[in-house]
Amino acid sequence: MDKYAVIGNPIAHSKSPEIHRRFAEQCKQELSYGALLSTEQNFKQDVSEFFKDGLGLNVTLPFKLQALEIADELSELAEKAGAVNTLALENKKLVGYNTDGIGLIRDIQNNHKQTLKNKNVLLLGAGGAARGVILPLLQEGVSRLLIANRTEQKAKDLLTQFSSPVMESLGLDAVPALKSIDMIINASSAGLSGISANLPENLEKVFCHDMVYAAKDTPFISEAKQKGCKQYSDGLGMLVEQAAESFFIWRKVRPETRPVLEALRKQL
Ligand code: NDP
Numbered sequence: 001m002d003k004y005a006v007i008g009n010p011i012a013h014s015k016s017p018e019i020h021r022r023f024a025e026q027c028k029q030e031l032s033y034g035a036l037l038s039t040e041q042n043f044k045q046d047v048s049e050f051f052k053d054g055l056g057l058n059v060t061l062p063f064k065l066q067a068l069e070i071a072d073e074l075s076e077l078a079e080k081a082g083a084v085n086t087l088a089l090e091n092k093k094l095v096g097y098n099t100d101g102i103g104l105i106r107d108i109q110n111n112h113k114q115t116l117k118n119k120n121v122l123l124l125g126a127g128g129a130a131r132g133v134i135l136p137l138l139q140e141g142v143s144r145l146l147i148a149n150r151t152e153q154k155a156k157d158l159l160t161q162f163s164s165p166v167m168e169s170l171g172l173d174a175v176p177a178l179k180s181i182d183m184i185i186n187a188s189s190a191g192l193s194g195i196s197a198n199l200p201e202n203l204e205k206v207f208c209h210d211m212v213y214a215a216k217d218t219p220f221i222s223e224a225k226q227k228g229c230k231q232y233s234d235g236l237g238m239l240v241e242q243a244a245e246s247f248f249i250w251r252k253v254r255p256e257t258r259p260v261l262e263a264l265r266k267q268l
Contacts, residue, residue, distance in 0.1 A: 003053055004250065005034040007046065008060035012037075015264060016058050019243045022263065023255035031251075038063065044070055047087070051094065056250040057087040058243070064128055071096030080162070081132035086246040097249055100129060101136035103242025104185070104209070109140075111237045111261070114183065114207050116140035122181045123147045124172075124197060125188035126154040129211055133187065138164050148175050150190070176200050184224070186210045191219040203229040211235040215268040236268070237261055 006016040012035070020033040036057075038046045043066050050057060059067040067084035068074065072093040078084045084096035108114045121142045123130055126149035137145055145167045149155040155169035178200045184207075186197060191212055197220050199208075208224040213236040217225065221232050240261045248254045 002029075002031040002055050003034075003050075004031055004056045004058075005036050005050060005054065006058040006060060007036040007038050007043075007050070008063060009038055011035045011060070014060065015239065016060075016243060019240055019260055019264070020247060022260045023244065023247045026259070027247075027251070027253045027255050029251055029253065040066070043067075047094075051087075051089055055089050056246070058246055059085050059087060068096055070094065077101060077132075077135055080135045081128070083128045083132055085132075085242065086249060088249055097246070098132050099242040099245035099249070100132040100238070101134075102245045103238045103240075104133045104211070105136045105140060106241040106244075106257075107233065107237035108183075108207075108209060111241075111258075112207070112209075112231070112233050114231070116142050116183070118143045119182040120144040120180055121146070122175070122178060122184045124175070124184065124186045125149055126151070126158055127187065127189070130187035131158065133185065134158065134162055134167075138162070138166070142166060144168065146170060146178070146181075148172055150188075172198060181206055183207045183209070186212070186220045194219055196223055199223055199227055201227050203227045206231075208232040209234075209238075211238060213239065213268070236264060240264065 006014050014035055017033050017035050024031050043063050064083035064085055073095045075097045078096045078098040081098040086097040086099050088095050119142050147155040148170045150172055152171040159167050159169050176198050203224055208229045210218045210220040212218050213234040240257050244255050244257050
């Protein structure tokens with residue numbers, strides 16, 4: 001049977017095996033999808049061991065950078081993101097992809113019916129997840145992309161890396177005073193430790209997306225709602241959409257994401 005897996009540390013709570021099992025069932029694809037626990041020291045060896053008979057791996061924290069280094073070839077999105085979340089064996093070469101950004105865009109556009117073209121977007125965070133979504137956001141034609149990060153220098157470095165005239169960087173202290181923002185995307189992990197995002201007031205017409213997901217409102221979404229936000233989403237849709245793109249890369253079949261997302265939401 002064609003063999004796939006997700007590799008990370010920790011990995012026991014990963015939702016990827018269930019998502020891909022549901023995709024495979026829906027698309028009538030015969031495959032196995034497991035979960036591999038690895039370590040920084042063993043990562044390279046674990047990956048080459050897997051690809052002796054495996055066809056594809058999803059890579060999650062903390063190995064997305066190491067995966068970039070061991071890939072023989074990279075997609076443009078993976079190269080720009082500086083991170084690989086999907087490895088595929090193609091013509092005996094290990095090709096590295098990054099599907100996080102596409103996952104975010106599909107979730108925002110298809111599941112939440114938001115347009116990105118000509119929109120002023122505020123991106124909170126400048127870590128791996130933020131880097132992965134910048135090129136897809138620029139490709140959708142946003143008119144302004146403001147990147148705010150605790151360590152402002154990291155946001156400035158991204159301006160240099162992407163050299164787009166629509167990008168600007170700022171520190172988190174400048175966020176509350178921002179005006180004319182259409183969308184806020186939270187790619188910061190601050191909320192995981194209960195730290196507030198310090199968002200601007202009057203978010204009635206602003207779409208707010210948190211990459212983190214939870215059974216109830218995340219701290220970011222709670223704050224956005226307190227400040228008037230009516231349209232928002234958490235990161236579960238992005239998780240399912242990025243998985244669907246990996247599945248497509250491997251199997252050349254595009255699964256329907258909505259039933260899988262609904263099933264996962266019920267289990268949270
Ligand atoms: P990184 O560790 O690479 O980056 C973390 C970011 O959060 C940095 O910008 C960091 O700022 C900021 N940050 C961390 N703690 C604080 C704090 N106390 N106050 C202010 N800023 C803080 O993580 P990733 O980019 O990989 O992931 C970010 C989030 O996105 C995670 O919560 C992750 O779970 C989620 N994610 C969700 C996905 C999905 O499919 N739904 C996919 C990928 C990620 P600084 O640079 O100053 O350290």
